[in-house]
Amino acid sequence: MTEPAIALSLRNVHKNFGPAQIIRDVSLDIPAGERHAIIGPNGAGKSTLFNLISGAFPPSSGSIHINGIRADGTRPFQINRSGLSRSFQVTNIFHNMSVYENVRCATLWALGYRYVFWRFMSGLKDVEQRTEEVLDLIGLAAVRDTPAGLLSYADQRALEIGVTIAGDAKVVLLDEPTAGMSHHETERAVALIRKVTEGRTLVIVEHDMSVVFGLADRISVLVYGAIIASGTPAEIRADRKVREAYLGEEAA
């Protein structure tokens, strides 16, 4: 049997801010199609790791490959073009624009239509089609004309996921997609994430352990900027170092 391709590969990645070592020698291979969660205590460096992968800033040393292409040292939009898209902890949608316009705008950007005046764009069939697909996928077609700012918080997060996957990226990074949600909203969000990442590679940072253990094929545990364990949910649950450092007895 052939090994699955590696969608995301980090080799000996370090990130220092001044004298502070925030990411310490992280190496990680995530196969294509895997759902991978990164967990760890507050301040462990999870968002920093996301920022390195998505090109917000370069690593101090080490290398990052996305779909086999060297990504460190390139700009976020170039990384986006190599097939990686990310969401942010704080919602990143345009509140005054309708749900439809938010998705359409993300689709336009992702399909390469840039700096073209809005009113000239009505005839772009590929954009229309992808926008409709995404609206259906995220279950917001019925509220397409609603300004995004008037949606419930959970629907805003669903819209954000739609905006993230509008360009059909094969590698999707989601930063705390269920933060601030009720139990019911979280269940809905997990079902949505499962659906929209079908056939893609997902890397998710998440604090809710029921989400992590329910969704992830593999989990990496980051503590003080270093990965102390990587494995299946069962392996992570059974790992003594992880229990001591992070999960506590509740996960035992």
Ligand SMILES: Nc1ncnc2c1ncn2[C@@H]1O[C@H](COP(=O)(O)OP(=O)(O)OP(=O)(O)O)[C@@H](O)[C@H]1O
């Ligand atoms: N641009 C920056 N300059 C200096 N220090 C930073 C910068 N970004 C992050 N840090 C520091 O890096 C450390 C890790 O922060 P980071 O936000 O990556 O952690 P986290 O694991 O995502 O935390 P949380 O779970 O609370 O979101 C923190 O001590 C933070 O203060």
